[in-house]
Amino acid sequence: MASPTAVVLSGGGSGPLARTASQGQELVWTWTGVALPKPTLSGAVATYASVLPDVDLKVRVDEWGFSETLVVKTADAAANPALSALRFALSGSGLSAVGAAGQATSPDDAVTDVFHIGAAAMWDSTGPASPPSASMPAEDVQSELVSTSDGPGSGAKVVEAPTTMDGTTLVVTPSRSLLSDPASTFPIFIDPTSSAPLRTYWAMINKGVPAQEYWDFDRADHAKVGNAGTGVDMYRSLFQFSTSAWKGKHVTSATFSDDLVHSWSCSNTQTELHHVTQALGKNTTWNLNAPAWGGSSLVNVSNQNCHDAAGVHSEWSSTALASEVNSATGNATITFGLRAASEAVSFDGSNGWKKFDETGGAGGAKLSVTYNTAPAISNLHTDAAACASSAAAAPPLSTVGSPAHSPVPQVTVKDAEADKSTVSFTYPKPGGGTLTTSYANVASGASQKLVTGIPAAAILSGGTYTWSVSVSDGTDSSTATCYFKIDNTVPQPPTIVSADGAYPDDDSLHGGVGKPGSFTIRAAGDAATVAAVVKYAWGPSAGGPLQTVTTSAGAPVTVSYTPPVEGDNTLQAYAYTATGVVSAMGSADFLVDNADQPVGLWALDGDGTDTGTGDHAATAANVTWTGNGRQIGHSVAHFNGTSAALTATPPIHTNTSFAVAAWVRPTGTSCTGNAVSQDGVHTSGFYLGCFQGKFDFDMIASDSSSVASTRLLSTATANTGVWTSIAGVYDRSAGKISLYVNGVLQSSATLSGQQWDAAGPFAIGRDRYTDISGDWWAGDISDVRVWDRVGYASDIAGLSASSWADQYPLGFDPTQNKMDPIANPLTWTGGPQPGFDDMNPPDSGGTPATVLNSADPDYGLSARPAVRTDGSFSVSAWVNPATLTGAFASAVSQNGTVTSNFGLGVSAANHYTFWIHNTDTTSTPAAIVQSTALAVAGQWVNLIGTFDATTKQITLYVNGVSQGATALPVTPWHATGPVAVGSGLWQAQLGYVWNGGIDNAGLFNGVLNATEISNLYTFNDPYYVSADAQ
Template sequence: MSSSQRRVSSWLVAAVVVGLGPALVAGPAAATSDVGASPVGSGGVAPLVLAAPPGVSSADYPADGVAHGGAGVAGSFTFTPGSPDVVKYVHGFAGSPNPLTTVTVPAGASYTVTLTPPSYGLNVLEVYTVDSTGRRSDTAHYSFIVDAPSSSVAHWPLDTFDGHYLKDVVGGGSLTVDGTARWTYDTRWIGEATPAFDGATQFSAPAPAVDTGASYSVSAWVRLADADPSDPDPDLPTRNETAVGISGGSRSAFHLGYRMVKGEPRWAFALPAEDTGSSTTWTVASSATALTVADIGIWTHLAGSYDAATGETVLYVNGVQAGRKIRRTAAWPAAGPVTIGAAWVATANGTSRRGQTWIGQLTDVRVWNRVLTLDDLWGTESDPATGIPEVAGILAPVEVADWDFNGQLYLGCGAVWSSSYWASTLELTGCTEPYSAEQSAGYILAGPDDNEALWLNHAADGYGTDPAEPGYAVTAAGPVVPTDQSVSISAWVRPAAVDGAEQVVLREGPLSLSRSAGGQWRFSVSAGGLAVASSDTPAVAGSWVHLSGVFDTATHEARLYVDGVRQAAVGTNAVGAVSVEPLYVGAESPTSGHFAGDLDQIVVFAGALSDREAHNLYTGS
C-alpha cells in the first residue's frame, strides 16, 4: 500500500448523519458541514436508502491512472447530480484535517469548483449530495494521481555551504544587504554559519519572486534571540518581527514570522487586506499556543501558504498545521522586493518604512508560486504502481557525519574519515599496529553489510585477549552537531554481552545511545532533567541490531527506533544544551561506559528523523 493510500484509508471513518444514513467523513472536523453528523449508533437512527452518488469529473486531474498537474496546483472539478432534485453538494479530500465544504445549488444543477489537491500521488475527492427532502446520496470517491511537486521559484539557503552566502540557488543573483551582514557559526551546523540579524539589517531581492495576487507559499528556518541581552533572564520580544515579506507600495503583502496576537506572542502568517496605510483588516493564521522563553534560541521551521482558489491561509510550524484562516478579501499583487529580516510597514502619518525587524537568525528561505503541501515539508514514499518516485521533504535532517569503516581493515589504526560534506575524523584508542593481544579496538570483516566493522573491548579474530587499556573512538575536532537543537544518531550494533554496567554506544554532550544495566537499549537526553526512550525488548548478545536515537526540539521528545521501528517508551520534556565535548563512540568518556561489541555505519544528523525516515535509514543501510 502506498503512503498516499495509507493516508486515505487512515482517515476514512464511518458515521451516521442524523436522519440521512451512513456517510464517510474526512477528518475529525468534518461534522462541521451544515448537513451535520453524529457518532455511529447515537440516537438509534436507522439509516435510510441512499440516493445515487453524484458524478465527478476534471479535465485538469482526470481519473485515468496517469499523474497530472502537481502537488499544490489547483484544478477545476465538476459535480453532476445523481438525481434531479439535488440542492446541495458536500465535498472534501480524504485525509484532510479541514472541514467538509457544503454548497447550495438550484435543484438539479451541476457545480464546478476550483480545488487544490492536498498531496502528491494518489488523491481521493469525496462528494455526496442532499436533495430537497433532506435525503443524502451515497458518496462518490473520485481517485486521481497528482504529479511531483514543483521546486521553489526562489531559494536563498543563507549559509556558508559551498559558498552559498546570499545567493539564490534557483534563480541566480544575490540578495542586497541594507545594514551590516553578520554571520554566526555553529548554531545550526558545526563549522558553518548563518546570518544573524540585529534589528538594524535586512536583506532584499531586486524583484518579487511570486505574484501575491495568486497562490503562493513561503518558508524559512528562524531562531529568535533574547530581546534584552542586558537582562540575565531571557526575554521574548514584545513587538511584531517579520522574517520574510514582499513589499507593496505601502506595506508588505504578507508577514511570516513572530506576532503579538491579542497580547500574546505567536508564530504567524499575516496578510493585510489591501496595499494602503489605512487598512486595518488582516487575515492572520497563527499558532494556537503562545510562545515561551523556552523557544528562544531554538531553530523553528515556519511556512505560510495562501490558496487563491479558496482563500485558505495556512501556517505550518515544524511541519504541522498550526493555524488556518479563510481570507475574505481579494489578494493583491505586491510589486516590491522580497525582504528578509524586516517588513515594509505603513506609518500613522501615511508614509511607509522598514519595520518589524528581526532579531535573531534566519536561514533556508524559499518561495513557491503555488500552495504548499505536507508532502513538500515531509517528503513522500515512492509508489511504483503509479510511477511516483520518492521525494525528500524540506524538513529532512542534514547528514553531518557518516562512518562506514569499509576498507579500514587494510588501513590500520589511523584516523577514520566521515564520508559526509564535513569529513569529520574519528581517532581510535586501544588499536595497535600490528594487531596484538594487547589491543582493545580494531576492525573485523563481519559487519552487517559483509564489510568491515569496528570492534571494541572483546577478543576478535584472536586479538584483544589481553587488552592494555579500554578501546573507544572520539572525534578529533570536537563536537559534530549542536546538541541544543534537534539531533538524530544511529548505528548498527552487536553487543558482546547484555549484562553488567551500562555501556555507551554513542554520546555527545547530553545525548546518549546505550545499553542499560538492565539490558535494554535506550536513548537519553540529560540536559534540564532526564528524558529516556527505551527498547520494547531486551538487547540480544551476538546479534546485529540497528538503533536510531532522535532528539526532537519541536515535540520535546527523545525517541528510540530499533530496526526502523519506533519504540513505545518515549522520553518527554526533553531539553538539549550547548556542548563543546566531542562525539564518543563506544564510551561515555575516556574512563567510563565502555562498550564491548561491534559497531558499524555510524550516522549523525542535524535534525529529527521522522518515523518514515528512520525506517528508510534502517532498510537502506
C-alpha cells in the same frame, strides 16, 4: 420591630420613624424635629407615648407595610401649634426621580411604583346616633361603633387632612376646625398616611361611605362583609389574584377559600361570591366599584363564627366559578368579591355581618385552580421540509424512487402536565379523500411520525396537498395543518469544464500539483429541467467529502479546484433539485503535471543566492553571516532586530495559492518580529514569524494603512535559541490558510473574501505595515523556501526531515589492517580489532565489526563535530558489550570542552542508555533514559537515541522499540568538540570507555521518525526504499 415586608420601626430617638423595604427598594420616614420616646409593643402595634403633650403615636405593622395614627386626648393637646403641620422627611431608593429631586407635585409622585402613600384622614370619637342592638356582639360594639386608632366608629365625624410635598418632605395639615370644634369628642385621631407596596391584593368598599377608599384605610380589623348593626355601613370585600400560573390554560375547576374569623349571628347566614370586572386600586370605592359586580352570585356559602373560633374554613366552588376563572386566563389578574346575601340595613345582624381573614397566610383568601394544558405541537416536518401553513409557501417534495417514496409527516408533542397523548394524522389517500392513522400513549417530548408515510399514489407530481395532525391528552387537543407540493423532476448529469484554460480535457499535461484552476459546472436538459436545479455537489472522484454550491434556476457556477496528485485527475459533479432528487454523475478528466519545486529557495549559507526555479537573488542590508549554522559546516544569516533584512523581487502572487517556509532561531527572551513577508504599497500581503511570543502566519485583508488580518498562532510558545521550522500555506480553492511548526499543523482558518496581490519586494527579516518597514527579526534565519502553489504535507514535512550528518560503518578490513573509509575520519587510539561475531544483519560490505578494549583503551575521535547538539539530532549504533562493569560506557558521544554532550551505550545500572548532560561543566547532571530490561553482554543490539530540541524530549530505542522518554530540564547546549567512538569526555578527561563491539554508528540532523527507526534497525539504512517502491 419588623414585618414580612421588611418594615423596621424606631426604637426611640431623633432617627427615622420607619424604614420600609420592598422589591429591592427602601423608603425611609423621619418625623422632622421630633425625638421619639422608646415605644411599648402590643401585638402588631408600637405606641410612642406622649410624643407631644397628651398626644400618643401608634404605629401598626402588617404584611403590607405600616400605618401611623396620632391620638389627641384633650382640647389643650388639640390646640398645640405643633399639630398645625406634621412634616415627614422622605429618603431612600424608594423615592422617584422627581421625588428625589424635590420636584414631586403629590405624595404618590414622590415615590416609585413599588410604594404608595395614602390619603390622610381624621376622625373623632362621637358615638352612633342610636344605641346598639342588645344582641350586637361586644366585639362588634367595640370595633364598629367605637372610634379607635384603627378606624372611626359609625357615628364619628371624619374629615380629610390635606397632604402636600415641600421638596422631599411630606406635609400633612390636620383640620383645625375638627380639632377646635366644641362638638368634637376626644380623643381625636389623625392618620397622617401609610406606606405599602402598591400592588396590595385586597380592599373593601362601603355603601355607607360610598366615596371612601379602603386601599390604605381602616384595614386593621379584617375583611368585612355586610352590616354590623350600625344602620349605616354596608361592607363588601374584594380579593385580586394573578392569573400567571394558569395563563393560556384550560381551567377545569376552581375554588375560592377563606377563613371566617367572626360573625354576628350564631346561625348560618349566606355569603355570596361574585366576579368583579374592575381591578383593584387606590381609587376603589363603592361608587366606582359596585357596578362592576356580577348580577348573580357564582356560589353561596352558609356558615357562622360568632365565637371567633380559629380555623372556620369556607370554600366557594362551582362550575360557574370555574367558567369565570377560565374566561380570564388571558388577563393579568382576576378579582372576586364577598358580599352578604342580604344587604338590607338592620340592627339585628340578620344581614350576615362577617369578617374574613385578609392576610396571605395559611387561612387567608386563596384561589385554587385545577387546569389542563392543551398539548403543544412543534417541529412539524414533511420529510426534512418544515411545515408550511399556506399553499403559497408549500415546500416541494418528491416521490421519486424505487419503490416510490412516501413522504413522512412528523411532529413533536409536548404536554405541560406530562400527560400521554394520542396523535392522529389525516392525509390524502389514493383515489381521493383522506385516511386517518392514530398513535396512542405518545409521551410528552417525544416525536411521532406517520410510519407508513403518505402514499405516493395519492400525491401526483405538480399538485399541492395537505396533511393535518390532532394531538389530544383526553381533555384538550391541538391541531395543525401542513401544505406541501410534489415535484418529481429528475435533473440531468451536469457538465464540468475548465473555465480558465488551466486544466482542459485535451490529453496533455497542464498546470501542476498544488496549482489551482477554475471549472464551470452547468446544468443540462430542457429549460424546465435546468430551472429545477438549486444546488451542485462536486469534488475529486478519488473520494472525500463533496463540496456544495447553491444556484438559482440552474444557473452555471464556477469553482476553484487545486489538484493534489499528478497525472490523471477527475472532477465529478451532481445536480440537485429543491426536493433533493440528484442527477447521475457528470465528470471532467484532465492531466496534471508534477509538483513544481520552490520558485524561491534561499539557503542563506553566506549570501542571498536563490537556488529555486526562479531567479530572485536577495540583497542584504545590515545582515551578518556567521559560521553558527543550523548544520555543521554551514553558515547562517543573522538579523539584529532593528535594521537587518534581505529583499528580492517578488517570487509569488499573494492572491493565489502559495506556501512559504523557513528555519528560524529567534534570540532574546521572547520571539518577536517577522521572518518572511512580501510587500504591498502600504502593508505586506502576508507575515510569517512571531507574534506575542508565538509563531504566527497572517494574511492581510487589503492593502491599506489600517486593516484587519487573519492570524494563526502556534499552540506553544516559540523557543528562543532553538532552530525551528515554520511554514504558512494559502489554499485559494479552499479559501483556507494553515500554519505548521516543525512539520506539525498548528491551526487553520477560513479567509473571508478574495485576497489581493502584494506585488512588492519579497522580504526576509522584516515586514511592511502602515507604509513603513518594521517588525524586524531578531535572530537567525536559514533555508527560506517559497512555492507558487499549495504546500502539501510532504512539502512541509520535508523541511523538518532528518538527514545524515556523519556515518561510521566501522567495518574492519583485516587484509588492509584498517577501518572502512569515512567522510569525517576517526583518529584511533589503541588498536581496534576485527569483529569476533558476524552482526545480524551483516554489514553491506560483509566486513566484521570493530572491537574495542577498554583496558588499552581503544577509542576514536573525529576531526570535527557532526551535529549541532543545541538543535534536534539523532544518534545510532549496533553495540555488543563484552562486559558489564556497573559503570557508564559510551559507544558514541560528541564532546564539549569539559564533558560530552551526549552518550549512547550502557548505564551504571547495566541498562542500555541514552543521556544528555545539562551543561558543559564539571559534575553536571544528565537527563537519562534507560532500557526497560538489563543489557546483555555478548549480544548485539541496535541502539538509537533522539533529541527533539523543540520539546526537549530525549528518547531511547532498542532494536527499534521505544524504551521511554524524558525531558532535558535546561536549554540545550552545543558541543563543539569531536565525535567520540568508544569513549566520551568527563571533567575534561577521557571517560565512558567502551569494552566490546561497535558497528554501523551514525549521526543525523533532526529527529528520526518511526519509519526511519524501523529501517535503520532492519536494513542498517533509515532511508531504505525497496526495489518494488522505486
